[in-house]
Amino acid sequence: MARRLLIAGNWKMYKTVGEARQFITELHRHLTGANPPLPEILVCPPFTALQGALQAASELGAPVHVGAQTMESREEGAYTGEISPVMLKDMGVDFVIIGHSERREYYNETDHSVNAKVHAALKHQLTPIICVGESLEQRESGQTDAHVEQQVRVALNDVSPSDYPKLVFAYEPIWAIGTGKTCEAAEADRVCGLIRNVLNDTGNGDTVRILYGGSMKPENSLELLKKTHIDGGLIGGASLKPDSFFEIIRHAVETGGTVSV
Ligand code: PGA
Numbered sequence: 001m002a003r004r005l006l007i008a009g010n011w012k013m014y015k016t017v018g019e020a021r022q023f024i025t026e027l028h029r030h031l032t033g034a035n036p037p038l039p040e041i042l043v044c045p046p047f048t049a050l051q052g053a054l055q056a057a058s059e060l061g062a063p064v065h066v067g068a069q070t071m072e073s074r075e076e077g078a079y080t081g082e083i084s085p086v087m088l089k090d091m092g093v094d095f096v097i098i099g100h101s102e103r104r105e106y107y108n109e110t111d112h113s114v115n116a117k118v119h120a121a122l123k124h125q126l127t128p129i130i131c132v133g134e135s136l137e138q139r140e141s142g143q144t145d146a147h148v149e150q151q152v153r154v155a156l157n158d159v160s161p162s163d164y165p166k167l168v169f170a171y172e173p174i175w176a177i178g179t180g181k182t183c184e185a186a187e188a189d190r191v192c193g194l195i196r197n198v199l200n201d202t203g204n205g206d207t208v209r210i211l212y213g214g215s216m217k218p219e220n221s222l223e224l225l226k227k228t229h230i231d232g233g234l235i236g237g238a239s240l241k242p243d244s245f246f247e248i249i250r251h252a253v254e255t256g257g258t259v260s261v
Pocket of ligand 1: 010172176177178179215216234235
């Protein structure tokens with residue numbers, strides 16, 4: 001079997017509707033000149049720009065998926081300010097980032113709320129991108145593996161192994177996010193391999209895509225994407241400009257667009 005690489009942009013709290021449309025238009029121009037096989041391509045705008053990005057991609061016929069950066073696990077109710085999986089699905093969104101470290105740090109998300117959201121995503125046919133990763137303190141005190149393993153195990157609570165092919169994980173060491181410090185490719189590959197082993201404990205880990213995230217950029221993406229256990233990238237800063245995002249996509253094309261296992 002083969003896993004198709006996934007190159008995903010996490011725009012965080014950047015871009016208006018007009019800027020999102022402009023980005024898709026420019027990215028599409030780059031993509032029309034690229035040689036297939038392309039990886040799967042995803043952008044995750046803020047909620048307010050989801051519709052604009054979806055419309056731009058569909059008008060242009062651009063091979064770009066649109067995903068959300070978070071969601072509530074419940075379907076509806078008195079939860080001021082929240083967006084439900086039903087609402088996302090209704091718009092035509094097909095991916096959702098779950099448990100990003102910024103959500104865990106600033107909005108009190110926990111391994112247990114992540115697990116509830118994974119179930120909600122699967123119920124509504126949204127592909128969850130489940131983020132895990134250690135802090136600098138945890139890395140320096142030798143807790144990386146235990147911490148990541150625990151996050152993966154709780155995220156998977158009561159998830160059927162038959163649903164594993166619908167999951168995506170992202171290994172994002174917190175100390176590498178937005179800092180310019182990338183995890184060494186060999187070490188990133190090792191931790192992604194560890195996540196795969198945890199998945200193999202209960203199901204078939206080979207069917208799950210595992211991304212690396214944390215200061216991925218054109219200067220380091222080729223080396224990271226060549227690694228056996230790294231099936232793509234979750235990219236923040238370098239996904240905000242069509243040129244740098246496309247460079248990373250080009251590196252995924254260079255590695256063949258898929259990983260054979
Ligand atoms: P970064 O962000 O690429 O800017 O480090 C990655 C992320 O937060 O997903």
